[in-house]
Amino acid sequence: MKKRESNEDNVILFPGLEKRLLEKGLDYLKQRKYRDAIQFLEQALEHDPENSDVYVGLALSNYEAGNTHQAKEIVAEMLRSGLGDYIQVIDMYLMILVQLNEYKEVVATIEALLEEREIPADKHEHFITMLEFGKRMLNGDKEMEPIESFEKEPEEEELNLFDYKSPNDQVMVAAELAKVNIRPYIEKIKEYIVSGEGHPFLKTMLLNILKEQEYAEETLVRKFDWEESFNPSGIPELKEYIEDSGVIQLLSREIESDDPVLFENVQRLVERYLFLVYPFELPIGKASAWAAACHFTANEYYGFEDPLESFAEIYDSEAEAAEQVLDFIRRLEEISYPII
Secondary structure: OEEEEOOOOOOOEEEOOHHHHHHHHHHHHHHHHHHHHHHHHHHHHHHHHOHHHHHHHHHHHHHHOHHHHHHHHHHHHHHHHHHOHHHHHHHHHHHHHHHHOOOHHHHHHHHHHHHOOOOOOHHHHHHHHHHHHHHHHHHOOOOOOOOOOOOOOOOOOOOHHHHHOOHHHHHHHHHHHHOOOOOHHHHHHHHHHHOOOOOOHHHHHHHHHHHHOOOOOEEEEOOOOOEEEEEEOOOOOHHHHHHHHHHHHHHHHHHOOOHHOOOOOOOOHHHHHHHHHOOOOOOOOOOHHHHHHHHHHHHHHHHOOOOHHHHHHHHOHHHHHHHHHHHHHHHHHHHHOOOO
16 A cells, blocks of 8 residues: 655655544544544644645534634634635634624624625625624624614514524524514514524524513513523623623632633633523522533543542532533533534
């Protein structure tokens, strides 16, 4: 069999090794073994540094492992190097920025696209909507046109939220609703929020829109196996909700000074999980059990095998409670929201 040498360290490589490393990495990604996925994909990147599929796999693996900033840098490198379909890569980059709440960069990126006339005609409206959404979030609505009064009773507009399946489409429809009077769409929004079919990610965004527009009528919300009525105008801001859970504070106390990178990654996991749970109070276990389970999950992503009981002890949680939270986290991971 013909062999060839790498240019760097004279390691003997067999034909097709890059492809096998990529396939192995993507297989681990599907199995949610993110540390293993990253390891194989990084090896694949060393041998095939211009393969856009490897970059996408690495971005997804890091994102799912909570390494959101690393995922952002990987996609940014794709843009700098001109790898992959430019518009698709830009779309992925913008979705990561939204996850990081980096709306200033969202706005700057899209404005640069508009100046360079790089946006295809069929994507123009999509990026304009994203630009307006970024500006709205960046300015905290202070510079946007005021929303019409809810006192009006216009006829209900045609809207089927169940048609929006992809993450891009769901962010876009939320962005569109955020910039108009949502009174004509109230019944459609309520129908989605109470449905067992609606995605919890979009439900959270819709509830935030109702809160922003000071909708004050009791609204039934169903997520997972829970059902409760909330007054949207009275629910906390998402950031406040996550802080009030107390989970991140416990993790900070134990991790941040010793391993700030690990703490940042665990914090991202907590934010993703609680985004899906919002606005329900922690439905399973106390903050200590959540801290133990989230720390264990991040540790597991890095390939370590410390038992859950050891983390329960660190956070003064009952092992059984931590196990219940971990089981629920596994369930959240099954529907964890992708970036593409």
